Amino acid sequence: MSTPQTTTNNQSLTFTNSDEIQKVFNRFDTNNDGKISSSELINVMKAIGSDTSDEQLNQMMKTIDADCDGYINFNEFVGFFKQNAADEDEQMKELHEAFQMYDLNKNGLISATELHQILSRLGENCTVEDCVKMIQSVDSDGDGFVDFDEFKKMMTKNSGEGA
Structure with a gap:
């Protein structure tokens, strides 16, 4: 299995397997109902020191909540991290190409x-x-x-x- 990564506020989080992703998901899912609500998401954002606006929170939910049910389930959570890893891989490829040009x-x-x-x-x-x-x-x-x-x-x- 590849190693999904995401970067947020210059901090890199690396997940080597689904158990680690599950642990992170469980930290967000404070009421243990198997899904992350917008209030759970905002509480985590505040806990890590992020001053996230309501508009930013709504955009995050729209981005991650693929089935538009108002919650982030585990599969959506995993998909979000895999997409971020793919985006980072593409950015790194573009940087290498630019470097090679010089x-x-x-x-x-x-x-x-x-x-x-x-x-x-x-x-x-x-x-x-x-x-x-x-x-x-x-x-x-x-x-x-x-x-x-x-x-x-x-x-x-x-x-x-x-x-």
């Missing part, structure tokens, strides 16, 4: 020269020195290159801003 020599690193070549092809008017500065701004290990982890952090940080 990694011209395919050594797993983006140099200032490679960045300059790509940006020039895209019509950007910048110098190699400008690209060195760009690399330095995200080069957390100080090796003068951007590796995939640094690229991923940069892209994730930028995509989360203003959201």
Whole structure:
């Protein structure tokens, strides 16, 4: 069985089997009736420190409650986690493809020269020195290159801003 994952508020939850998913479901299902109501969901959200609005709660329920009965059953809960895992897999694939576009020599690193070549092809008017500065701004290990982890952090940080 694959390992479904979901990311919420920069925290990654990993579930290795259905027993673990069942335990999480049971934490949400506080009255043990086999389904999660909107009030149970909001109580959990408050318990983890989320300030979820009524509109956000309604949207969450609409997203997860596939049969539209006003409750989240275990199968819907599992489906939600599997969909999130598939979405994350697709996002990671897209990040790898973007990284590979800049990694011209395919050594797993983006140099200032490679960045300059790509940006020039895209019509950007910048110098190699400008690209060195760009690399330095995200080069957390100080090796003068951007590796995939640094690229991923940069892209994730930028995509989360203003959201």
